Amino acid sequence: MKALEKSIYREYAVSAEFDKIILANMEGYDGKKKEQLKSFLEDMQRGGCVSGMIGEFIYHSDCKDFYINHLDDLEDIRKDLEDSLGEPIANRYESPHYTFMCWLCFEEYCFDIYRNSFE
Template sequence: MKALQKSNYSDYRVSDAFNEIIIKSITSYDGKRSAQLKSFFLDLQTGGCVSGMISEFIYHADCKEFYIEHIDDLENMRTELEEAIGEPIENRFSAPHYTFVCWLCFEEYCYDLYSRLFE
């Protein structure tokens, strides 16, 4: 899906994994691809990964496996984001670090795409 290549983070290899998750996740939404994508992004902005809407990031064990596989990209994205806002990002759900970073990076990735495609 060409629209997913417009992310600020597309230089990171983890973006391919994030795109696969997005493509799989939007199939349950009605409408054309762009409508499905917009609805998915809006739901994610409302509930976040903590809501359980991203099946790949429900269980800590799955997050840990994903984190280990993509650790450099995820930590670099987190650092880049913290530098952009000028302060550390709080793990407000007290999730394990690897779960927190997976959620943070996926949500930021999706928000970046949403703002580029729909705002």
């Protein structure tokens, strides 16, 4: 899907895993693929991972496994984001670091796709 290729985070291998999660989760939305993607990304912006809408990131144990498998990419995405914002990003839900990192990076990845495809 072309919209997924527009992310500035494509250079990271974890983007392929994020794409799989997005494609699996957007199937529940009405419309053609692009409309499904837009609706999914809008829901993600409203609720975020904390809402439980991403089954892969509900349980801390799943987040820990994902984080361990993609640690370098997730930490690099966080650094890129903090550099662009000019300040550190707070873990406002006080989640375990690995859960925070999965949520932060996945949400940023989704927001970046939305920004580059629908704004």
